[in-house]
Amino acid sequence: MTGMILAMARGAGEVAPLMLVGAVKMAPQLPVDLTFPFVHPDRSFMHLGFHIYDLGFQSQNSEAAVPMVYATTLLLILIIGALNVTAIWLRGRLRRKFFVGKF
Numbered sequence: 001m002t003g004m005i006l007a008m009a010r011g012a013g014e015v016a017p018l019m020l021v022g023a024v025k026m027a028p029q030l031p032v033d034l035t036f037p038f039v040h041p042d043r044s045f046m047h048l049g050f051h052i053y054d055l056g057f058q059s060q061n062s063e064a065a066v067p068m069v070y071a072t073t074l075l076l077i078l079i080i081g082a083l084n085v086t087a088i089w090l091r092g093r094l095r096r097k098f099f100v101g102k103f
Helices: 001-012 016-020 048-058 066-098
Strands: none
Touching: 001 066, 048 066
16 A cells, blocks of 8 residues: 555656656646546546646746746645545555454
């Protein structure tokens, strides 16, 4: 479970591998929506890490983009933190449920 938590956090922060499998600069539609089959793996997606890179280094006026880069970075950190806290909580709950003996 700890390995899954670390892999999830690393996967959310890695940009280069995700760019190879479908991350794009502008995604007109989300890969998840309310039309059947709800998940559309054929659609491309935009990754927050790529958005940070694109705003910070590829924009015409990078000084004007600094507040958006900070806001996007904070959002990515908060999402990774929330996923980690949820996974750690789930790990503790499963440990208490399946542990035999004194804890």
